[in-house]
Amino acid sequence: MTAHLIRGPLDASTTPRYTEPSTFARLPRLDEVPSAAVKIIGIPFDSGVSYRPGARFGPGHIRASSKLLRPYNPALDVAPFDVQQVADAGDIAVNPFDIVEALATVEHAATDLTSDGARLLTLGGDHTLALPLLRAVHKERGKIAVLHFDAHLDTWDTYFGAPFTHGTPFRRASEEGLIDMERSMHVGIRGPLYGKADLEADGVLGFQIVRSDDYQFDGVRSIIERIHRRMAGGPVYLSIDIDVLDPAHAPGTGTPEAGGMTSRELLNTLRGLVGLDIVGADIVEVAPAYDHAEITGIAAAHVGYELLSVLAANRVS
């Protein structure tokens, strides 16, 4: 795509940032551009949660909190909206009363949206969504490494006997053979478990774990190195549960756990992913009812911005 065809965000000096309707980072809507290399899609779904509901309002909140983002990212020396067309594809309407139907709707929508080779950045929604998104990516790319940022393992088996919940997507995805288990990892794990067996079962599936505490003891650089050692050399799907952040940095979420990483640690880790073949990503579990002063929304918006910057930096290099 040649540079002069690319449309970027609205200019804040001529169109105020708070004009509606909202798109992520005030980008154009998908129907306003001929095509897009990266599509942002909202999925207002939270029927899979085990505790506080409300992540169905995440997409709108993240978009509203993304208005202050600016076009140039000095940390990566890249203008993420200049080197690739990014567009907001709006929200997918999913059935809140039938999870199996909702998962099918998401899988088909994701497949459609990526049929032209575009990459998807999904705004959730609860973590159940990672399963249909991985199903869609797997159809295109085969087994995929998962880089999962979360306080929680999300490899539990069932809740109340239900297999499709926000605590079980990576168990289902590994059972379905969607994940390259030799190259996958959880980052940011912490907090109480149901038992030691949770960790053992997760290890049997094959995930490697970077604990939240490793940020304190080892630091961001060494964690970035671990990620590259584990994941380089093939496609990577990135799933970011905003509760990977400490509740001080992301109070607006459904299952908060103390002792999490700072937003600075997360943003710096994401910047370190340049060079990995990231084929899709989601940001989930933003529940605005528990947010204050857009703390969580802004963190999620910046996470999305860094991801778009990594995709842009990969394209430039």
Ligand SMILES: N=C(N)NCCCC(=O)O
């Ligand atoms: N995926 C998120 N955010 N949470 C999973 C926690 C499941 C539980 O209640 O044990």
Ligand SMILES: [Zn+2]
């Ligand atoms: Zn979580």
Ligand SMILES: [Zn+2]
């Ligand atoms: Zn999760």
